[in-house]
Amino acid sequence: MDYLTLMGFGPDGWGWSMLRAAAMTLSVAIGGYVIGVVLGCIAAAASFSGLVPVRSVAGAYSTVMRGVPDILVIYLFYFGSGQFLAALADLAGHDGFITIPAFVVGILAIGVVSGAYQMQVFRGAVLALNKGEIEAGRACGMGPALLFRRVVMPQALRFAVPGAGNVWQLVLKESALISVIGLVELMRQAQIGAGSTRQPFSFFLTAAALYLLITAASGRIFAWLELRAMRGVRRAA
Template identity: 40%
Template sequence: MLNGYGSTILEGAWLTLALALSSMTLACALGLLGAAFRLSPIRWLALLGETYATVIRGIPDLVLILLIFYGGQDLINRLAPLVGYDEYIDINPFVAGVGTLGFIFGAYLSETFRGAFMSIPQGQGEAGAAYGMSGVQVFFRILVPQMIRLAIPGFTNNWLVLTKATALISVVGLQDMMFRAKSAADATHQPFTFFLAVAALYLLLTSVSLLALRALEQRYSAGIKTVEL
């Protein structure tokens, strides 16, 4: 299958999936933090959150990947001697990929989460407080479940885009399925065959993800009725 390169491309597919899942985990954490900052009544925190979202969303993903991987590596190696470390530090492409994609999509998710929190009627939290719930209980028992339901459509879109964006990490040497497909194409001079196979794998991954997230959305929407005006 695929001139003997099928197994190596499938190994790269597992690495791609691990990269996507790890990056989205980091992105969710940064997205929640960014949303909290942007909704904060403390002005400098709100400004910091807005700056993060605006700057990251305004720079192309590939530029950020190259900047963080090569520029970050150069910066670390310039600073290392100042603390007495003279060995050359080589950043792992997987770690760089997770950090970069997580940082990028954290900015997008901060907008998704912020919009979801703002869509929850203020009276929901006030009602929880009136029943004697603490602020933490109100947040986790009332606000977060509703936020998840409202954020799933935006989260789904970001997950699909992030999954496809993992292909960009191959430019820094990560041996994901895109990197391995290119190596196989160069060796066999059959680029159409291998890139078509990778396209099919990405389509399979995004299609399964879409079905799973739609099922999750239906679960969180159980008992919710839409009022038509």
């Protein structure tokens, strides 16, 4: 069978399956990214805390998650969640084996790993703020919440856009690793197709092309976001 029929949308074509799998990849990546942003915010806030233990926990989280291979974290979540749930069920007097769907495990694992990177992006963005503005806000009598909402956040978000774009690219590529725990996203679908047609190169090449398409398109979106965020910022020529 030639390549176009193989990847086409005919009765024997794998086109729809591959596109559906790409949609799955996108949803896992978006879900993981959102969790990462939330965790990153919390961890970044913790890293500015006045309490030493809070700061150290945030630092340890970031160091460990950035220093350990992502796939190891995915294994931990996949096998660990079963163990954790079994222990919970045991406490509740329930007996039997419960598993969390691979989709949820994948999103959680990606979220926890990307949160560690996102934290550094947010930290950098807050540190890039002009100290004088924060002092001026305080001098005007703003409380911490108002200061954050009116002065810190709007500007920090602007500085965070490029870094957040990098994290998104990372998340997108990391989502391929979820295939090892059996979720049928792009990578897993390519493996299935490769196995049943014995044309692995065609399938992995198609998967690679789809990833490239997604990364390139989302790169554009982030470039546009950056342009928008930087409106009104005066730059030295």
